Amino acid sequence: MVAAGLMSGAATGSASAQTSAKQLFGAQKLPANLQSRAIGSYAKGCQAGAVALPVDGPAWQAMRLSRNRNWGQPVLIDFLEKLAVDARAHDGWNGLLVGDIAQPRGGPMITGHASHQIGLDADIWLRPMPEQRFDMKERETVSAISMLKNGTRSVDPNKFTSAQFRLIKRAASTPGVARIFVHPGIKKALCDMAGNDRAWLQQVRPWYGHYYHFHVRLACPPGNPGCKDQAPPPAGDGCGKELAWWLSDEPWTPKKPDPNKPPVKKHVMTLADLPDACQAVIAAGPTPGASVASAAVGSAPYVPIEDDAPVAALPKPRPLVN
Template identity: 50%
Template sequence: MPPRSLILPLLAGLLLAVPAPFASVWAAQPIGSYANGCIADARELPPEGSGYQAVNLSRGRNFGHPALVDYVAGLARRAGAEGLGRLAVGDLSQPRGGRMPSGHASHQIGLDADVWFDLDLPALPRDARERTDFPSMVDVSGQRIDPGRFGVRQRRLLQLAAGDPRVTRIFVNPAIKLALCEGETGDRAWLRKVRPWFGHASHFHVRLECPPDAADCVPQSPVPPGEGCDAELLSWFEPRKDTPREPTKIPPPPPACVALFKR
C-alpha cells in the first residue's frame, strides 16, 4: 500500500481521469422546487435520437438532469420497439433551469418534460420542427377524447411512460384521464400516477421525482392513494365559476439559484 502522503494525490488523479459524461452525472443538482428553482450542470437532450426528435429547439429548453435525459431517450426506444411511432419531445428545462419567459410555471429544475401525443410526425429538419400546431386529443365541446386521434397507441405510450419508477406524476387533460379510467381492463396500478390538469390536450407532462442524492431538491407531496378515477376526477367536469383571483406573487428563487444565474 502506498504511504498515506500519496493517497490523496492518487485519488485526485483518479477523479480528474473520470470521463466528462460521468463527471457531469455526479455534478448535476436540481435546486429548489419544480416551480421555483434551478439546476446546476444540466445535460442537453440531443436534438434527435433513436425514436424521437426534439421540437422548438430555438427556445433552448432541451436541457435537464441526466436522469431526465436518460428517461426520455429510454421511453423513445421502448415506444419505437413497440411500433408506436416517433416521439416529438417538447420542453424540458433551460440550461440552468429557472423560470421560463412564457409557457410554464414549472419545468425549473430539470425534472419535467413534455411529450406530444402526435405519433405520426415524420422525421423533419430542425427548422421545420419550430411549431405549436400539434392536434388536440380532446373534443372540447363534449369534454371527451377525440377517438379519431387518441387511441391504443397513445394509451400504451402513457402506460410505458408511467411504468418507470422514477416518474412521480404525469399530467394530462381531465378528458384523457377519464378515458384511461373507463378503458383500462388490465393492470390499473399505473393510473395512479396520471393526474388531470388544465390544458395538456395535445401533450402530456412527465415529472420525475427528486434523485436520491439531490439534497437541495424539494419534492412534491406524494400522489394520493388509489387510481384517481373517483369523485375528484369528476369534479373537473363540473361548471366552474369565473371568480377573480389575486395575481400570483412570484417568489424569489433560492439563493443558490441566484448565484448560479450570475455565473
C-alpha cells in the same frame, strides 16, 4: 473556491432587487459548469449541470428549438431516450416529439410554464412522430394535435387510440416518475381503457390544458438534498369522485371577482426568492463544449401554456402544481 466564483454581495443584491428571476435565467444560453443537481422545487428553483436532449435520436425529435428549452437533468434525459426507444419497440409508437423540458440553468421562464424549473419536467406531444425528420422551420411551425372532440371534454377516439394509451401507461409505470399530467378527458379515457392493471393510474393526474401533450415529472433523484419533492399523489386510481369533479362544469366556470376585495399586486420573483444555490448557478461559467441547438428561423408564435394561469384564477383548494 466557491465564494470566489459567486457574484459579489452588492452585485447579487442588485440583481435580486432590480431584475426578475425569469429575465436572469431566460438570458442564459448554456448550462452552468457545475455538478448536475436539481435545486429547489418544480416551480421555484433552478438546475446545475444540465445536459441537452439531442435534437434527433433513433426514436425522438426535439421540437421548438428556438426556445432553447431542451435541457434537463441527466436522469430525465436518460428517461426520455429510453422511453422513446422502448415505446417504439413494444408499443407501436414510432417516436417521441418532445416539447419543453427546461432552460439551460432552469429557473422561471419569460413565457410559459410556472414549473419546468429544475430539469425534471418534460412535455411529450400526443401527436405520433412521422417517418420523416422535421427540418428546423417545421420544428417551429408544425402544430401539436388536440386529442379532444371539438367543444367537448371527451377524447376523439380517432385521435386518442390504444397507441397513446400504451405510451402514457409505459411512462407512468416507470420507477421514479412522480406525476403524469393530462387533460381530464384523457384521464377518463385512460381509466376506461385500463382494465384490471390500474396501479399506474395513481401517477396520472388531471389538470388544465394537457389535451395535446402529456407532462412527465420525475421525483428528485438520489444525491440531490436541495431538491424538494411533492407529496405523493392520493391513494387509488383517481377515476372516481375527483375525476367526476374535473369533468363537471365547476372547474371551468370563471370565478366572479369580489368587488370588495382589493386587487393583489403580483409578486415578481427575483433571484433572492430562489434557493441560495441558484446564485452560484447564475454566476458559474458555461459547461465546456455545450452548444445551443436553436433554429435559424425566428421563434415560433408563442402559445400560452396551461400552467400560466395565476393561482387566483384556479378553483380552490387546487394547488398550481398538482
